[in-house]
Amino acid sequence: MSLLDENGEPAVTWKVKNAFPLKVNATDLKAEGNEVAIETLELAHEGLTIENN
Template sequence: MADDGSAQGAIWPLTKFYFSVSLGSQDNTASFQEVSGLDTETQVVEYRHGDSKTFSTIKMPGIAKFSNVTLKKGVFVKDNNFWTWYNAIKMNTIKRETVVIKLLDESGSPTMTWTLSNAWPTKITATDLKSEANEVAIETLELAHEGLTIANS
């Protein structure tokens, strides 16, 4: 009998290939091939007061910084939603959306959720074209955002 690990109560790490992405408040779910850039970083503030007995600085947490998130998806006929969103960007009038990225378990239930606050497209890269290629056409959407929250289900 094959040992699948269940007899020992093994807990396996989640796979990263089953996820969903919702753009905006109206639950506009889109299918993506790849999501990257779910990074956050806290800048370091160094300080030393003049009467400190140690000749080194104190390091304190500063301002939080969030990376742009990159989404890649296949190009579909008559699907210009990202270009429409991108073209809506004008000086001081940016259509910001909440973007929700969910990592799903084998039953399709979310296990981890990343929520991007006030996201808007900063860059769209159209697919490259090659007459000898045997690949799917992929477009890339880069989003800037003002906050990343993570929740476990």
């Protein structure tokens, strides 16, 4: 999993060991609205490392 910079290049990379989803939430969108859609994903895992590129 990576966070990309403005050029589309990885800025930070997360490596997760044996992950699986616990919870997923999505925003209710309205056809006439112009809100930002926010989704969340909660994971369980057995290890996490962060690499700064």
